[in-house]
Amino acid sequence: MEASRTQGKRWVVSSIDETLDATVQMVRKANRRIAIFSPDLEPDVYNNERFLEAVKHLTLGKPFARIRVLIANPAHVVRNGNPFVQLARRLSACIEFRNADEEYRDHREAFLIADETALIYRVDASIWEGIADTNEPAVAHRYLGMFDEIWNASRVEAEVRELRV
DSSP, X not given: OOXXXXXXXXXXXXXXXXXXXXXXHHHHHOSSEEEEEESSOOHHHHTOHHHHHHHHHHHHHSXXXXXXXXXXXXXXXXXXXXXXXXXXXXXXXXXXXXXXXXXXXXXXXXEEEETTTEEEEESOTTSXXXXXXXXXXXXXXXXXXXXXXXXXXXXXXXXXXXXXX
């Protein structure tokens, strides 16, 4: 007999608004850690005031909160400006950005992992269709492992350093 899911919620996201709602929900429920992999910090999500407020609440309200962000195209983010990057400049003890190493820049997916249990995953960052799940530690752990591998191979690039992030 299959064990029933007594905790958590899984749903499909298929639009900008649904992705934003899921992202804000995950950040609001997080207690310590957020890991974000994004090609260019999708402005419709990461520039949104609701997301930024959730990040402020997490980083200012929870001791030891940490947000790590990997981006594949930091020049695009810097060129276009980004309120999340500006917020990170003020909260640099809690939020860290890295430019994905050349070897990993062709990854097409985008994902957010919260507290090693919750995640939002889109197989192709250029479309908004994906899965959100508030309690899927095995899957979250798998993608966090990939994130950590890329993180450890990556460094802060000049574009990001200029912003003191």
